[in-house]
Amino acid sequence: MNSSTRTDLHNLITAAQSAVRDAETYGSPDTLRGVDKALCEFPVTDMDTAADRGLHAALRAVGNAEDAEEWTLLTDVEHQVSRLLHEPDGATLEHPAVRAVVLLTSQCGSRYGEKVYDPTERRRWYASPVRRAWNRAYLLGLEALRELTSAIGGSDNGRALDKAMVKFLASVRRAIPYTALIETRRALVEAARTYGLFVIGMRQPMPVDGRWEWARRIGAATFLFEMEPPMPGGDPYGAVAVRRVAEDGTASPVRYIPLGPDETRRRAAAEALYRI
Secondary structure (H helix, E strand, O other), X not given: OOHHHHHHHXXXXXXXXXXXHHHHHOOOHHHHHHHHHHHHOOOHHHOOHHHHHHHHHHHHHHHHHHOOOHHHHHHHHHHHHHHHHHOOOOOOOOOHHHHHHHHHHHHHHHHHHOOOOOOOHHHHHHHHHHHHHHHHHHHHHHHHHHHHHHHHOOOOOHHXXXXXXXXXXXXXXXXXXXXXXXXXXXXXXXXXXXXXXXOEOOOEEOOOOOOOOEEEEEOOEEEEXXXXXXXXXXXXOOEEEEEEEOOOOOEOOOEEEEOOOOHHHHHHHHHHXXXX
């Protein structure tokens, strides 16, 4: 592989990572189409079987997320709540905004309760963080519904309603593409590997029943991370625990990186948790 080809492939991976970050920041059919477009640029003739399968799994997951029915429910909530806020007089619990929020919240609860029937180890591995994303959206939907009914009942705290709706809809926008973005980040690691590029993977969530909160593939090793809260007698700002796991499964000792008073470092750690 010549240097020009290597550069082109690196640029394709970088562009796809940028598309993933856009979808993480603001999930929508448009940002998911950006991910789909970036993945379709990859030359499959240069891929081995594992990378090819990863790419097609990612494309299927992105397509499913683009077509998710929750986007229509979300749009209806935005429209009906906006209508209520602009014309609040005479509103009752029969207002379409209440029905729209109930439907979307119920859908989030249904997604959280879904069974994962796919027998592959990959789906079992990330089923728990995906369900956690839907559960977070469901709980925030209940809070939004509470503020909505309170506003209809005569509460003049419009700021609380607006804040609850923003948090609810943002959580739904994160939950819908969650599986697709996990598959895409995995596919990008496989693409870099099969192209002979140095792998720098994006953050991937870990199952909720283990210690580690997120992972990154760097080179031939996987690095596991966990946020450590401030401990009595320890660092008052907390720390990040890191463990390196080699390809053969050999795990290095856990290292602790103090966050300290450095605001930039603490913001970066908080951002990592937010994105997963």
